[in-house]
Amino acid sequence: MLKLTFAAGLLSAGMALAQIPTLTVYAPDYFTSEWGPGPSIEAKFEETCDCNLVFSAGELLPRLVLEGNNTSADVVIGLNTDITKKARELKIFAPHNQDNGLLTLPVDWDDEIFLPFDWSYASFVFDTTKTKPPSSFEELANLPDDIKIVIQDPRSSISGLALVLWVKKIYGKDAGEYWQKLAPKILTVTKGWSEAYGLFTDGEAGGVLSFTTSPAYHIVVEEDNTKQAAIFKEGHYPFFELVAKVKSSKNDALSSMFMKFILSDGFQDLIPMTNWSYPSSQAMEKWPSVFSDLPMPSSTVYFSENEASEITKQAIEEWRNALSQ
Amino acid sequence: MAQRTFSIVVNCILLFAVFGPLVVLIFHADQNFTFTTADRAALKFTLLQATLSSLLSVLLAWPLALALSRRQFRGRRLLIVALSVPFILPVIVAILGLLSVFGNSGLLNSLLSFFGFPVFSIYGLSGVLLAHIFFNIPLATRAFLLALERRPKELDRLADGLNLNFLIRFWILDWPIVRLIAPQIFSLIFVLCLTSFAVVLTLGGGPKATTLELAIYQSFRFELDFGRASFLAFIQLSIAALTCVLSIIIFGLPLNFNNGLDRPIHKRYLRLASFFWDFGIIILMGLFLTIPLISVLLKGVQNFYLLEITIWTPIFNSITLALLSALISTILAMGFMNKWGEVIGTLSIAVSPLIIGAGLFLMIRNFINPFEVTFWVILTVNSIMGLPFAIRIMRPASDEIISNFRRLSIANGMTPFAWFYWVYLPRLKSALTYSMGLVAALSMGDLGVIVLFGGANFETLPLVIYQLMSAYRIDQAMASAVILVLISIGIFLIFDRIGKTRNA
Structure with missing residues (x-):
């Protein structure tokens, strides 16, 4: 029972x-x-x-x-x-x-x-023991020779795409030219964010394309204050x-x-x-x-959905051509 | 007769499993057969790097295999087992391992700059080739080694007795083995490199190093253009098929050795010069292949304290998957012990897992929701992916056993079962167990279709590593990767031990 x-x-x-x-x-x-x-x-x-x-x-x-x-x-x-x-x-x-x-x-x-x-804002995160984070796209392209950055491929990664749109928004029709100028600074391009960030934390590169909020992880979990996001005066692309x-x-x-x-x-x-x-x-x-407390960009640059979808193909092509040389 | 039926059935299943998803996906979507300038550049680079990678892997593996087959030394077996590890490492972990030696701040560049030499950059075609050689030399070496170990020992004794010089020895004794094994391994490595994408991009240093697989991934994930994704996948598949057919059918000639007495090795008397040559090669290649691994192990081990108790479930899942797919793959491979089986078997790894996953989904969605049977979907795909390896490892051995013993056994009136159990299986054993170990390890390390079919209810170790990487936890990811490596080595060693026991 x-x-x-x-x-x-x-x-x-x-x-x-x-x-x-x-x-x-x-x-x-x-x-x-x-x-x-x-x-x-x-x-x-x-x-x-x-x-x-x-x-x-x-x-x-x-x-x-x-x-x-x-x-x-x-x-x-x-x-x-x-x-x-x-x-x-x-x-x-x-x-x-x-x-x-x-x-x-x-x-x-x-x-x-x-x-x-x-x-969050797209941003380049730097290891401050290697270099002071640059304050503009121009400074980024003129970093010392031994400081390289890793970025993500806009064709396979959404953060990589954000960067390409960001550069396009700032440089307009001169975007291709800027990419050519930046090319020697780019150590390599990865499939996704985690590969790039892995290379960065492993010490292979001095900077990586990530977000303004990334340093928070290192501060909170690792008590490491040496990772800093570069704040560009041209404004940042939100994500x-x-x-x-x-x-x-x-x-x-x-x-x-x-x-x-x-x-x-x-x-x-x-x-x-x-x-x-x-x-x-x-x-x-x-x-x-x-x-x-994290440094915050002073201005925002952004493409609306329709603008972005119109310009994406061309912006990626400019990126690819400039970096394929 | 039964064997033939089994072979036909298995071939049909595989044709269905490989082409089915692709065809279904092509017809499901709007057809889009555009092939852009960027695609053409990608195709060119894909072919270049795949051809060079596979050629170099095979060329470098041969002297290593020869040296290993001639020499006995302490740690030889462990070295051979360790050589299989690069193959199964999660991509990013393998890359970090390679970079610890060849990277900007790697061992080599540190040494160079310490002695005042200019540093070099790995990124570019050389980096791609380096990585692909690192991944694939071990595979080619093992395949050569298995064939060398089967060569009748009397031939070596005879050649020693006749005091044959190096060239003649190569032509008579070695060339037939190279001619048989090299095309098989070449085509397998070619297909692996053909579909490589994350490694190529990262070590290639930029969009110049783009493979077709990236375009497939982009069309599928971002543009949701399944028509174009499957069209590109079809091109990739055709290239793979052509390479396999050409290399295996035209160049892969069968061995023409007569039977030996099937006896174990005798003591060899080798020259001093060849002693230095052999150990030179073993040490050099051994260092190239093991230092990146050791660096990965060191990084991982010091982070073991970060591992959480929850890792046991994915470990258990991965081991279950690995052992089951090794078993299924190896049994299925027995139905493929012919040229066509080898070609069809290889094509299964020429189609991107995303495409296979999507196509499979469309094929079975009317009967069952694939997201509710994640385990079975992954098991199926992993077993199929293991086939080309299992076939290539076992077929040369199987062919030889059949040609050497089949007629004798029939003349002796052996039943098929007796033939299989007493004659065939014992002689296939070392190839069979290596095949199982390899497929298990591969399956252990494969991320594969799980990225499409989700991981909330079913997590594997590679998926956990991938999740840790996405959550900034690279140290913990490295520790988990070392767990993955250790388990794989363990599985390998167990199968290796089974392969070495004599059962008659």
Whole structure:
């Protein structure tokens, strides 16, 4: 009899578990790993949502295209601004229905589909034991001979693409010329950010293309103050990471709740120390001091989505030609 | 008869597994057959670096294999096992290992500048070749070594007795082995280099060193142009197919040695000059191949304290995957012990994992959601990827056993089972166990399709290393990479030990 009650108890517990709705969120690998923001975000959201948040890691857009309308994703997190046009044209995302006015970004944000959850500026991070970080693109190209930098390929890396657009925005039709001038400083070009950053921390290069927020990791985790982001007087290119609701989601109420959660302090508080970037809707006063103490670019240079998509092909071609010589 | 049926069935499965995803993807997407100037430049560079890399690997591996086959010394087996490690290292770890010796602030440049010489830069075509040689010499060396060890020992004794000079000896004894093995290994390394991309870009120093694989990756991930991605993948596949067919069918002639008495080695009397030559080669190549590894090991070991308890799950997952795919690959390879099997088997590594993953997804999505069976998808792909290695390692041995013993066994009235168990298997053993060790290690180190098929529910060791790298934790990544290497060496040694026991 006791056994039976126990079994019945288990059964109802199981049913209760089954009744809890599941929110499926597609995210990149770095996001869901135990060293990324995923686990703490999941725990925080589940405190209040009475639901089960499940991250599904892997490639985002290719997977969504393959799955089409049969996707099990309710929300997609970790998209980047420079490829949003392609993502928008898929017509699989629904409006986020959040107040863009809550955002604290260096640019005006009026996108109804994609909502930024964090951001940072592209920047070159230097090892200050080797050189003082340059203060402009010109100084970068004129660093001493033995100081080299590593960048990422704009054809395979989103941060590499941000750099190419950044240079294009500053130099316009002279971008190719600048790349030729910078070429001798570039030790090599890597497939992705992690390879480049690995070469840098291994001491192979004096500087690396990364973000203004990268030094925070070294300060907080390694207590190392020798990594510094160069602040250029020409202004910096911002890099936003986005979240979007999937139109075919059957959990609309829950995914709306998640979108709302993203702009709340519960989510935003977790971003700096897990994703090593700035929160997207929090005044600087609320940031951890290590982040608000980081040197901040004085101005922002940025291509709108349409401008970026028009110019990307040409900018990459100029980059490739200049560096192939 | 049963063997033939098995072979046909396995060939069909593989054709389906290799071409299926590609064809499905081509027809799924809008066809886009544009081939830009940039693509042409990439194609040219791809062919150049792949040809040179594979040629150099084979040319350098031969003297090393010859030297290793002639000499017995302490640590020989460990050296041979250690030589297989570069192959399985995660790309960035291998690159950091190489750079610790050849990089800007590497060992060599530090020595040069210490003695007042100008420093050199590894980046460029030379860097690409250096890396590819580093990865692939061990593979070629092992293949040559296996063939040399099977050569009837009586031939060496006879050549010693006749006091044959170096050239004649090479022509009569060595050339037939080179002619048989070199084209097989050349085509395998060629295909591996053909699809290489992260290494080529990083050590090539810039966009001049672009391979077709980068364009495939770009079309697939950024432009979401699956039509163009699969079109480029098809071009890559055709080049691989052509190379395999040419090298294996035209140049890979069978051995024409008569049987020996199948007896173990006898004591050799070798000249002093050849002693210095052999050990010169062993030491030089040994240093080239092991110093980067030692540097990786040192970096990793001092960061062991950073490792977290959670690493056990991915370790367990990776070992399970490795052992299962080694088993499946090696069994399947037995159905491919012919020229065509070798060609088809090789093509499976000529298609980018992203394309295979995407195509597989489209093929099975109507029956099952592939994201719910990640383990099985990865296992399948890894087993197929291991095939070309397993085939190349085992086929020469298998051919020889069949030509030397098959008729005798039939004349003796042996049943197929008895033939297989008493004659075939024991003589195939060293090749078979090496094949299993190699495929297991490969599977251990492969990131492969998991990047498409996700890792929230199923993590492997290479994926964890990749995640650590993305989270700034390079030291922890290096420590995990060393764990990966140690486990792989362990698996290798175990299979090696099994291969050395005699079972009759």
